[in-house]
């Protein structure tokens with residue numbers, strides 16, 4: 001970027017001489033003004049340096065300086081003083097001028113030094129600001145709460161994705177924060193001033209998908225009354241977020257692949273190729289590798305989209321982050337609804353939150369907390385207020401018990417469906433239909449997890465969404481471990 005300098009002097013010859021000298025350095029972009037008023041009209045452009053004559057008709061140099069300082073205090077101003085008015089130059093320094101040069105004396109030599117200094121200073125400040133930005137992001141990347149080792153890993157990956165424009169693919173169960181991560185990447189990147197455009201591949205009818213992606217020309221199909229600009233074009237200079245990418249059919253996968261290879265698209269019914277410049281981030285809760293094996297996802301597209309894979313862990317594998325997040329949502333809600341300022345989670349409620357398996361992940365936690373604030377009768381939020389489906393602390397596991405450990409849950413619905421009826425009943429009934437005590441259900445869940453995880457306590461604890469110490473304690477209690 002060029003170094004923008006305003007030269008303000010009513011003496012045209014002198015102004016031109018300064019400009020001439022400054023323009024010898026091709027990195028400088030010089031604009032000349034013959035009065036303070038004229039310069040102030042364009043001060044919003046935030047020049048990198050203003051050279052300002054003191055003695056001018058109109059408001060003069062000092063007043064111009066004051067006005068610049070008032071509205072744009074970071075713009076450096078160097079005063080240009082005639083010989084004999086040095087005391088005014090000194091006064092101007094007290095008003096915040098960066099320095100001054102004296103006409104016909106030290107001006108040309110000092111000019112070079114002053115410009116060099118201002119330049120170095122502004123570059124240093126820019127670096128410092130960038131550094132501060134990085135430090136701020138380290139602690140809370142784009143509002144992503146979490147300090148568990150699993151989430152720290154995610155933070156590190158996000159930081160790496162900011163270094164370039166590679167494609168990013170975010171994988172995680174429903175409600176784990178995939179969209180939030182995509183936004184964190186967009187707003188953390190140098191595309192942040194461009195648009196963040198979302199396409200939900202599951203929400204749009206198959207036959208309209210291509211036009212949604214690439215746009216269409218007027219009359220290209222029945223109902224195409226006007227030209228439409230597709231999401232890829234809309235996302236120019238920004239980021240396009242392809243959500244639920246596992247829902248694309250093979251035909252569109254081929255078209256998407258072509259677009260990603262050439263960075264060119266053709267609107268439906270058009271014949272002009274149009275270049276686009278958008279960073280591509282995708283997300284899915286499906287096991288894409290498995291889809292490739294089944295032949296429902298193209299392997300070549302997979303490599304295009306997954307240059308940077310980000311695996312978001314389920315909430316139950318994030319340990320104490322669950323509490324951090326619960327408090328975060330509590331605080332956020334209270335910030336917007338000060339009448340609930342005294343609400344807090346009791347120790348029991350915190351334990352319940354930690355021990356629950358959160359099949360709907362962060363989204364489920366957020367709504368449980370917000371609901372609990374509203375349903376609790378006192379300032380203490382009790383476990384009951386959280387209305388966690390008691391059976392389902394176990395049922396997600398029960399559902400997955402038939403599934404090999406480590407295999408991903410295929411659909412959004414799987415973990416939640418347990419709450420509607422028959423399954424849930426089956427969980428709380430014994431083999432001959434008798435009602436089981438909660439303790440017995442717990443025992444069975446622990447035993448099963450321990451068995452399916454082949455005696456790996458850590459993994460069993462993670463799967464159950466409880467702490468390691470709790471797992472050991474329960475294994476001993478139920479005499480499953482010596």
Ligand SMILES: Nc1ncnc2c1ncn2[C@@H]1O[C@H](COP(=O)(O)OP(=O)(O)OP(=O)(O)O)[C@@H](O)[C@H]1O
Nearest residue numbers: 143144145146173174175176177178179180362363
């Ligand atoms: N680490 C986090 N810190 C703070 N808020 C979070 C975090 N993760 C998720 N959230 C919040 O949880 C909710 C769900 O997140 P998001 O929509 O990004 O999930 P998702 O994975 O895209 O879900 P789905 O698969 O259902 O589309 C949002 O309100 C989001 O702001």
Ligand SMILES: [Mg+2]
Nearest residue numbers: 178179243283
């Ligand atoms: Mg989403």
